[in-house]
Amino acid sequence: MGRVEKDSEDKSFFEKIWTLALHRGFVIPSAEIYGGVAGVYDFGPLGSLLVKKLVDLWRRFFIIEETNFPVYEISGATILPYEVLVASGHVDSFVDPIVVCLKCKKKIRADHLVEEELGVRVEGATIEKLTRMIRENSLRCPDCGGELSEVSLFNLMFKTEIGPLGGKTAFLRPETAQVIFIDFKRIFQVMRGKLPFGIAQVGRAYRNEISPRQGLIRLREFTQMEIEVFINPKESNNYPGIEEVANSKFRVLTREGQLKGGRVVEVTVKEAIEKGVVPNAYMAYYLFKETEFFERIGIPRDKFYFRHMMPEETPFYSGGNFDLEVELSIGVKEVVGNAYRTDYDLKSHMRHSGEDLSVDVDGEKVIPEVIEPSFGVERMVYCILEHCYREDDGRGWSWLQLPPEIAPVTALILPLVKREPLVSKAKELFRTIRKSGVFVEYDDRGSIGKRYARADEIGVPVCVTIDYQTIDDNTVTLRNRDTRNQVRVKGELLQKLLLDLSEGRLTLSALEALQS
Ligand code: GAP
DSSP: OOOOOOSOHHHHHHHHHHHHHHHTOOOOOGGGGOOOOOOOOOOOOHHHHHHHHHHHHHHHHIEEETOSSEEEEEOOOOEEEEEHHHHHTTTHHHHEEEETTTTTTTEEEHHHHHHHOOOOOOTTOOHHHHHHHHHHHHOOOOOOOBBBBOOEEOOOOOOEEEEEOOEEEEESSSHHHHHHHHHHHHHHHHTOOOEEEEEEEEEEEOOOOOBTTTTTTBSSSSEEEEEEEEEEGGGGOTTTTTGTTTTTTTHHHHHHHHHHTEEEEEEEHHHHTTTTTTSSSHHHHHHHHHHHHHHTTTOGGGEEEEEEEOGSSSSSTSSEEEEEEEETTEEEEEEEEEEEEETTHHHHHHHHOOOOOOEEEHHHHHHHHEEEEEEEHHHHHHHHHHHHEEOOOOOSSSSSSOOTTOOOOEEEEEEEOOOOTTTHHHHOOOHHHHHOOOEEEOOOSOOOHHHHHHHHHHTEEEEEEOHHHHHHHOOOEEEHHHHHOOOEEGGGGGGHHHHHHHSSSOOOOHHHTOOO
C-alpha cells in the first residue's frame, strides 16, 4: 500500500509560514470580526496579487502557449441544477465518512482519524469497516476523549434553491469541470472545433469539508484551474507534437513503487508512454508540462512527483489518475489531480439530458474521451510560500525568494532619504512604472535597511534606490533581493527592465549583470 497522507512533525515551520501569510496580508480569515468561518479565507492585497500572477502565468503556459491544438477558456456559473449533479454522480457519491463525538459533538472525518491514529491506509473502506476499526482500537474523540458515534456518509455539496419559496434544488459546484462538460457541445460548435479540443476554466468550487484544516490546504471554498482535453479515443497516443518533448523528464511514483515502499523514479515522456507508465500520450505530456510549471513557480523538482493512484483510490470509470504531490512540512499534499476521465462524463450527461453530445469525425459520430489536469490555486499558494521561504542568511531577517514572474510586488522604489529632490524624482519614477502596468510600490518610511527588510519579507525582487547621483546623471541603483548586490543602471532603462522581469523575460542574475 502507498503512504498515508499523515501530518508530519514540523508543525512549527507551518506556523511560521502561516503567521507570515496572515501578518503580511497574503491571507485573511473570512468574516474574522465575527469569529471567522472554518475553511474559508479571503486573499488580502498581497495574496490577491500573487494569485493574479499565478493564474496569468498558468493561462499563458497551458492555454495561450498551447499551439498544438486549441484550448479555450470559459467562465461558467457556480450554481448548478440538481440534475447536473445527479448525472455527474455527485449527488450519490460525493461523500466522505463522518463520525460524531457523542460528548462534545465534534464532527470528524472517520477515514482521516483512523489513518492518523493507526497509521494504515483505509481508502475505499466501507462505513461498517471504519466503525469496526474505531471500536476494536478504542479510538476516542481527539479533542475531549469522548465516545464516538457509528460512521455514516456525509455529502460534501452545499445545497441551495433557485427561486423563492421552495424553488428548484441546486448545488454550488463542487468542481469547475461539470460546467465544461455540459457546455461542451455548444463550445465545440461555435468554435468550429476539431479533436483534440481543450476547454479550460478558472473559478471557485465549494465543498462542505467535514474537517477543514491546515490553512489553505483543506478549504470549503477554493479556486480550481482545470482543463478538459477532449480527444478522439482512437488517437489517445497521438498527441500532436509529442516528439518535441519525447526526452523531457518527470518524476513518478508508480503503483509498483508504492507497493515496494515508495521509490520515486524519473522517466522521459517517451519511456512513460512506451512502458505504459501512463495510460496515454496526453497524460505524459501534461505530467511533463506540470513539472516545468511547478519549477517555474519556485517548487524545486526534487520536492514533487506524480503518484499513480492505487486501484482502490481510483474512480471506477477512470483510465488512470496521477496526483501531483508536493512535500511540505505538514506532510505530502496533493496539489494537482490528473485524471483520464474517459467518456464517462459526456456519456452520463447524454443519458440524463437526452442530448446528443457526440461530435462528427470524418462522418462518424464519436464521443470524445477526456484528460483532465485540475489545479488547486490555494494549495499552490501555500506550496509557493513554504518552498520560497528563506531563513535569515546573515541579512538580519527572513525573506521570500519568489520567482519575479509571480512576485506580488515587482520592485520597491525608494528615495535614499526623505528629502527633495529625491522624493519627487522617486515618485515620478513610481508613477511612470505603474502606468506601464508593472505593480511597484513607493516607500520612504524608515531607514534604508528597514525598507530592504520589508521588501525582502514579502519577496520583492528588486529595490530601486534614487540618490543624489540620480539627480545628476539619471542613473538608479538596483538591489538584487537574492544576492543583495547592487548595480547602477540608466533610469530610462528601468521601465523595460521591470516589465521584462515581471513577465519572465529577464532573470535577477541577468539584471545584476547589466551594470551600465
Ligand atoms: N475535477 C477534478 C477534481 O476536482 P480533485 O482532486 O477533487 O479533482 C483538484 O481536485 C484539485 O483541487 C486538488 O488537487 C486540490 O489542489 C484542489 N482541492 C480539492 N479539494 C480542495 C479543498 N477542500 N481545499 C483546497 N483545495 C482543494
